[in-house]
Amino acid sequence: MNHKIVIKKPIITPTASGEKQISAWVEVATVWASMVPQSSMEDEEAGGLVGVLRHKAETHYRSDVTAACRIYWGTRIFELAGPPINVDERNQKMVMVCDEVI
Numbered sequence: 001m002n003h004k005i006v007i008k009k010p011i012i013t014p015t016a017s018g019e020k021q022i023s024a025w026v027e028v029a030t031v032w033a034s035m036v037p038q039s040s041m042e043d044e045e046a047g048g049l050v051g052v053l054r055h056k057a058e059t060h061y062r063s064d065v066t067a068a069c070r071i072y073w074g075t076r077i078f079e080l081a082g083p084p085i086n087v088d089e090r091n092q093k094m095v096m097v098c099d100e101v102i
Contacts, residue, residue, distance in 0.1 A: 001032040005057065006072040007065055025070060033059035035073055038097070050101050054081070057096040061086060071098050 008025040015021055038054045055078060057071055062084075071078040078098035087093040 001034050001059060003033055003035045003073060004030060005033045005035070005059070006030050007062075007069050008072060009064075009066065009069045028064055028069060029062060031059045031062070033057045033071075043101075045101070053100045053102060055098050055100065057098055059094055059096075061091045061094045063091075065094065065096070071096065076100055 007028045007030075009028050010022040011024045011026055012020050013023040034057070036056045036058070038056050040054070041052050042049045043052050044050075057078070065084050067080050067083040069080055071080070078100045081097040081099055085095040085097075087095055
């Protein structure tokens with residue numbers, strides 16, 4: 001684990017019309033992790049093609065990280081592709097599959 005990453009979670013607030021929106025991202029933790037590229041693909045977003053880089057982030061287990069969280073690695077932002085994986089269900093190691101849209 002040789003990269004320092006920041007894990008953040010969204011703060012959800014209702015709009016005037018009652019819809020939910022993300023008003024801010026707050027830090028859950030700053031941790032050491034390994035960030036390993038897994039694949040790249042193209043996806044349609046807002047009527048155009050964008051590149052998506054999928055990474056695997058591995059760090060020590062944390063119970064406060066959910067699929068709604070983001071990973072900040074320097075100036076790069078990664079969205080979790082699903083809930084974190086508790087490796088071997090031992091509460092020691094956690095793997096997060098995440099996507100960076102470029």
